[in-house]
Structures are given as C-alpha cells and as structure tokens.
Amino acid sequence: MIKRALLSVSDKAGLADLARALHDLGIELISTGGTASAIAAAGLPVKSVSDITGFPECLDGRVKTLHPRIHGGILAIRDNAEHMNKLAELEIETIDLIVINLYPFKATIQKPGVSFEECIENIDIGGPSMLRAAAKNHNDVTVLTDPSDYERVIDEIKTNGDTTQETRFYLARKVFEQTAAYDALIASYFLRQSPAAIAGLPHQLTVTYDKVSELRYGENPHQRATFYQESLPAVGSLTQAKQLSGKELSYNNIADTDSAIALLKEFTEPTVVAIKHANPCGVGSADDLLSAWRKAYEADNVSIYGGIVALNRPVTLEVAEEMKPVFLEVIVAPSYDNDALELLSSKKNLRLLELPEVAQPMAEGSIMLKQVYGGLLIQDQDTTVLNSDEIGIPTVAKPDEVMQADLVFAMKVVKHVKSNAIVLVKDQQTVGIGPGQPNRITSAQIAIKNAGEKAAGSILGSDAFFPFADTVEAAAEAGIAAIIQPGGSIRDQESIEACDKHGITMLMTGIRHFRH
Numbered sequence: 001m002i003k004r005a006l007l008s009v010s011d012k013a014g015l016a017d018l019a020r021a022l023h024d025l026g027i028e029l030i031s032t033g034g035t036a037s038a039i040a041a042a043g044l045p046v047k048s049v050s051d052i053t054g055f056p057e058c059l060d061g062r063v064k065t066l067h068p069r070i071h072g073g074i075l076a077i078r079d080n081a082e083h084m085n086k087l088a089e090l091e092i093e094t095i096d097l098i099v100i101n102l103y104p105f106k107a108t109i110q111k112p113g114v115s116f117e118e119c120i121e122n123i124d125i126g127g128p129s130m131l132r133a134a135a136k137n138h139n140d141v142t143v144l145t146d147p148s149d150y151e152r153v154i155d156e157i158k159t160n161g162d163t164t165q166e167t168r169f170y171l172a173r174k175v176f177e178q179t180a181a182y183d184a185l186i187a188s189y190f191l192r193q194s195p196a197a198i199a200g201l202p203h204q205l206t207v208t209y210d211k212v213s214e215l216r217y218g219e220n221p222h223q224r225a226t227f228y229q230e231s232l233p234a235v236g237s238l239t240q241a242k243q244l245s246g247k248e249l250s251y252n253n254i255a256d257t258d259s260a261i262a263l264l265k266e267f268t269e270p271t272v273v274a275i276k277h278a279n280p281c282g283v284g285s286a287d288d289l290l291s292a293w294r295k296a297y298e299a300d301n302v303s304i305y306g307g308i309v310a311l312n313r314p315v316t317l318e319v320a321e322e323m324k325p326v327f328l329e330v331i332v333a334p335s336y337d338n339d340a341l342e343l344l345s346s347k348k349n350l351r352l353l354e355l356p357e358v359a360q361p362m363a364e365g366s367i368m369l370k371q372v373y374g375g376l377l378i379q380d381q382d383t384t385v386l387n388s389d390e391i392g393i394p395t396v397a398k399p400d401e402v403m404q405a406d407l408v409f410a411m412k413v414v415k416h417v418k419s420n421a422i423v424l425v426k427d428q429q430t431v432g433i434g435p436g437q438p439n440r441i442t443s444a445q446i447a448i449k450n451a452g453e454k455a456a457g458s459i460l461g462s463d464a465f466f467p468f469a470d471t472v473e474a475a476a477e478a479g480i481a482a483i484i485q486p487g488g489s490i491r492d493q494e495s496i497e498a499c500d501k502h503g504i505t506m507l508m509t510g511i512r513h514f515r516h
Helices: 015-024 033-041 049-053 068-075 081-090 105-109 116-121 126-136 147-160 165-193 251-264 289-299 317-323 338-345 401-414 440-455 470-478 492-502
Strands: 004-009 028-031 097-101 142-144 209-214 226-230 242-245 271-276 279-285 307-311 328-333 351-354 367-372 375-380 422-425 430-434 459-462 482-485 505-508
Touching: 004 015, 004 033, 004 126, 015 028, 015 033, 015 147, 028 033, 028 049, 049 068, 068 081, 068 126, 097 126, 105 116, 105 165, 126 142, 126 165, 142 147, 142 165, 147 165, 242 338, 251 271, 251 279, 251 307, 251 328, 271 289, 279 289, 279 401, 279 430, 289 307, 289 317, 289 430, 317 338, 338 351, 401 422, 401 459, 401 482, 422 440, 430 440, 440 459, 440 470, 459 470, 470 492, 492 505
Parallel strands: 004 028, 004 097, 097 142, 307 328, 328 351, 459 482, 482 505
Antiparallel strands: 209 226, 242 351, 271 279, 271 307, 367 375, 422 430, 422 459
C-alpha cells in the first residue's frame, strides 16, 4: 500500500493535480524547496524533507535528501524482517512513492552565453540517487519521472491502493534509461569542455539519443525500427526538419534524405541533389534553382523515379511545377513559397520537409558512428574535399579554368558515392555515376555507360587511386577530358603515362574519400 510520497520536481507540469489526487487518497506528502512551496500554494498539507531528516537543507541546496532517513525509507525491502526491524529501531518510516524529475542540465547548457559554473550547478545529485534507489527497490516502491505517467499511477492506486508489479517495473526501467542518458549528457559536456591537451575520445563511450518516432518498419517490413536524435540535436540535421505534408517518413526515407542533406552541404551555389538508395543519381548546380533542378533531373531521369531531392534555395512555384510530375518520395528545402507548397502538397504521398539550415556545413568536430556486430566504429566526419597545397598535376596536359570548377564539383560528389566510386561531371552537372563496385574499372564502366554521349569532354572523379591504368584507358575511349583522383598507387606512373598518351589532364589530390 502507498502511504507516503516524496515529491521533488524541476518540471512542475501537472504537479498540483497529482499532489491533490495523492492527498485525496490519504497519502502523506513530503517535499523539498520549490516543490513544497508549489504544493502548499495549492492549499495542500506537505511536510518538508528537513522535518523528516531533522537536518536543514544546506550548501545552497546541494544537500537536502542525501540522508539515511530518506534512503532507508526508500531502500528497505518490505518483506525482509531484518530490514523492517532496523527501520523501526531507527524510527525511519517507509517512502512508497517517489516523484522526481531532474535539474534541467540539458536546457541549461543550451542557453546562449551560459557559464560553466551555472552548468555545474545544474548537475543533479540527490535526484538521481533517489531515483536509482527507488528503481532498485521497485518491488516495493513506485517511482515517477514523467508527467505522462501520473494518470496511470493515480488510476491504479485508486483501484488497488497500490501500483501493479508490471507498472513498477516499467517505471523503474524508465528511471535507469533517464539517469543513464543524464549522466551520458554530462560526460559529453565535460568532454567538449576538456582542454586540447586531454581531449579525444574517452576509454568508455556512452552516448545518449532521444526517441523521435516509432517507424512502421526498418529497411524491410520484417524489421522493427525507431528514429532517434542526438540529445543535443545538430543544427541543419534531418532531426530538425519540419514535415509540412505527406505520409510519415520511413526508415529508408530517413537514411536517404540524410545522405542527400550531407551532399547538399558541400555546395553554396544554387544546387539540387537527387538520391536513390543512398547514392546520388543526379546533382546539378547553376546560377538559379530552376536550372539546377533541370540539371539534376536530366542527369538521370530514370533513377530519380522514387528518389529523394534536396535543394538549398527556397522552392518557388516555377520549380514546383517542374518537380510535380516526377514521382519523388521526399523533398527537403530551406523553405517553400506558399503557392509552391500548395501545389506540391496536393501529392498526398509526397513528404515535404522544411529545414532552414539544410545547407549549413557540419559542425567542426562532428563524428560518425557505425555499428558493427558487437561493437562500434567512430571517426571524424569527412568534411574535407581538397587541399590545394597537396594537389599535383603530373600530366603534360593542364586543366583550364572551365575544367577547374568541374574538377572540384566532381570531388564534392564522389565523396558521397559508395566506394568504389566514379563520377562523371560536365558543366556543374553529374552525367554518369558508378557506385559501390568491388573493382574500380567496373564502376568506371557503369558511369561511362550511364553518361552515354555526355561522357565526351567530361571530368572523371574517383574516390581512391587507380590500381591499374585500365580506368584511364576506359576514360580515353569515352572521350573524357580530365581526371581527378587521390593518387598514391604504386602504379601511378602507369596511369600518368596513359593520360599523356591520350592527352588527358590528371590531378592527384592526396586525399582519399572512401565511403563504405
């Protein structure tokens, strides 16, 4: 039976109603500080923790509940005679219900200009201790951290005088999830505040993510899936997008849209990116968005069917009118003109996402996580495209000014294509893409085949070096004008000689862009 409850909350939503319901059920209320004041202001009797402990709150409120009369009342096992005899001997009464939510550490560290000292003061100590104690002893103690669970608990107490074992276990699980996430966020904050001399990934990595939504299924219908976001969401990430219309996003929609956004962030000029199955199928840049859309669409008007499109300028009616006839799964853009939104929203299954910072570069120091069975790989995001100090031009033929823009464009795209990756580019437009083959020559052959006649005079970009000169020979046969690749093969000289034989310009960047 629940006879005594301790309430201490930062988020006071629903507090007065909960306290009143508990009081009406004959449950004694114990509380601290501002929570006690709020309960008293609601006209309800409440006993302070200091009255229970016989010890005043001190150290600016840092010490309130850390006392045997509190933790003994929570942790005692009710059907353990030795425990209960000890409580009687020490004159400690049991506490059967704990209602706590923690100091707002997350909200504090997100405040502009917040000091380190203020952040430290918003690290809760007593709260997690009581939550963990109550969750550990969930056979006898009910623990509430979430206002959305208040009604369920009150209903059960009204019916049974207590909560069910099933409910107590569920609430205990939520506690350990919350306290783990709380501590992980604090650890992450300390890591970011660490001096450069001791910075780096920790020996034990704990990450915390918040649920965004349950998904209908994963990559395939027989797989379960859920979408989570970083506890401190990254600006310009998909998790920050607002869905304006269309069906809910699927697992594959989310994965592909994330790929589209990542590639779009490489560009500052008006650009449109089309993605299919995590690979670009069309990318176009131009002086205006309509021209960029036409380039992206015409790059591969077959593969774009059922694809994802990302744009880095507001979508106008003119652009929307050309996009509407094309079957697309998702469009993400910084904004939509009203008439464009109305037109595209008429396609009920088309998901329209608004993300104002869609083109904002990834934050410095961003990392990538990749799960492997039983483990996790972590690396820096690949935010580099080229380093001008490392570029070499070992061929006789040198690039002209027109080529230079396309050479950079090719490397921006190829670093977002699954390895082995080959991309053909002409006039700021992809004309052929060969992704993810076990050998580079096959990727080149796919890109050249897809480009058709457009291969002639194009730029070829490769994410890694050429192990043999066969890719150069295929490029020459297709009429490709220039090649950009990292270099570094023991057979680089063979590729250089093949380029010179065919009059092809080749740049070696010294930077590989594998994407697995």
